[in-house]
Amino acid sequence: MENIAPALLDWFYKNRRILPFRTDPSPYHVWLSEIMLQQTRVAAALPYYERFLRELPDIPALAACDPEKLHKLWEGLGYYSRVRNLQKAARIVCEQYGGDLPADYDALLALPGIGEYTAGAIASISFGLAVPAVDGNVLRVFARLYNDDGFITDPAVKRLFTARVMDHQPPDAPGDYNQALMELGALVCLPGGEPLCGQCPLADLCAGRKAGRARDLPRKAVPKARKQTEVTVILAESPEGWLLQQRPPKGLLAGLWQPLTFEDTLLEGPGAVRDALEELGLDTGDxxxxxxxxxxxxxxIEWHLHLWRVQLPAQPAPAGCVWASCQALREEYTLPGAFKACKKEMGL
DNA sequence: TGTCCACGTCT
DNA sequence: AAGACGTGGAC
Structure with a gap:
């Protein structure tokens, strides 16, 4: 196939979005933006990106940040292990590389939270290294460009696509080329529905379009059904505030805070709820x-939440729990989005 | 309402 | 290799 880079780069330089991490593509900025943009749309991530950099303008600041404050800066973005790994990596960078990310693909890849895609993005965009950065956008563009039926969820297919991506990469502009592919996927070679082939600089080269199959690509495996789970949540209030408990350090929503929550448990009726409170050694009130x-x-997973509210007399919080005022809840404790309905009920 | 985006990384 | 790990917005 004819090399796509000339037409692609020409299109990119005329049509790319002005984004903050492009204005100043320092390694730290590109790193942070790529981690935030994993499984997250640009529009959703941008306000978080700006606030995060205001609070933590460089890697040493990130390394030194209080973990609870770090969670708070990520609250609502999801996949909280991303931000914990970000800090783990920042501390390694400070200890091993003097506070600057290494200009080396394999060294980047070895850092926590940095996989093939992110290592490639930082290495090519910030350091100008000739490596691939293949995300979902790029896989979609290449599935269509080559009219390739392979399941992009299959690692072997991804390796083949990555080899094709590198076949077209210009050695003098690997970062622009990688970004151009992703930008084309985000703005023109759209997922689902109808891609905007009329605006595509690669339309004449696109085998998928020629075959009339662009909209059917890429192919991916049928996702598994979600596990359905019953969850009972008790919003317990005392004169000291709301009762919160911290989740275990591993697994779902690790280390985040929540009201009293019983997973895989359906407490039926006020009697069962009161028994559960007494089980924790709480003096039940109303x-x-x-x-x-x-x-x-x-x-x-799908959580079916069963919510209860109860007023309790002033008393010490059980082990692993705290009483938190609304202000403390807003400023200090990170509650995941799964408890949105609870936050509303608690006046947050 | 349900599906897709959303391969991204770790285990 | 396959499952764990969040969220919100578009349609």
Whole structure:
């Protein structure tokens, strides 16, 4: 196939979006933006990006940040391990590389939270190294360009596509080329529905378009059904504030805070709720009152939330729990989006 | 309402 | 190799 880079780069220089991490593509800026943009849309990530850099303008500041504050800066973005790995990596960078990211693909790849895609993005965009940066956009563009039926969820298919990406990469502009492919996927070679082939600089070269199959590509495996889970949440209030507990350090929503939550558990009726409170050694007060249910969908689990509200007398918080005022809840404790309905009920 | 985006990284 | 890991917005 004819080399796509000339037409692609020409299009990119005329049509690319002005984004903050492009205005100053320092290694730290590109790193942070790429981590934030994993599984997250540009529009959703931008306000987080600006605030994060205001609070933590460089890698040493990130390394030194209080982990609880770090969670707070990420609250609402999801995949919280991303920000924990970001800090782990920042500390390694400070200890091993004097606070600057290494200009080396393999060294980047070895850092926590940096996989093939992110290592390639930083190496090519910030350091000008001739390596690939293949994300979902690029896989879609190449599935169509080559009219390739392979499942892009298959690692072997990804390797083949990556080799093709490198076949077209100009040695003097690897970063622009990688970004141009992603930008084309984001603005023109759109997922689902109808790609905007009329605006595509590669339309004449595109085998998928020629075959009338662009909209059917890429192919991917059928996703597994989500596990359905019943979850009971008790919003317990005392004169000291709301009762919060911290989640375990591993697994789903690790280390984040929540109201009293019983996963895989359906407490039926106020009697069962009161028993659960007494089980924790709490002095129960008024009769627990049921609230409207709620649903939260994770990528792999569906929570059916059963909410209760109860007023308790002033007393010490059980082990692993705290009483938190609304202000403390806003400023210090990170509650994941799964508890959106609870936050509303608690006046947050 | 349900599906897709959303391969990204770690285990 | 395959499952774990969040969220919100478009359609």
């Amino acid at each position: 009769q627990p009152r049921p609230l409207p249910g709620a649903k939260h969908i994770f990528s792999h």
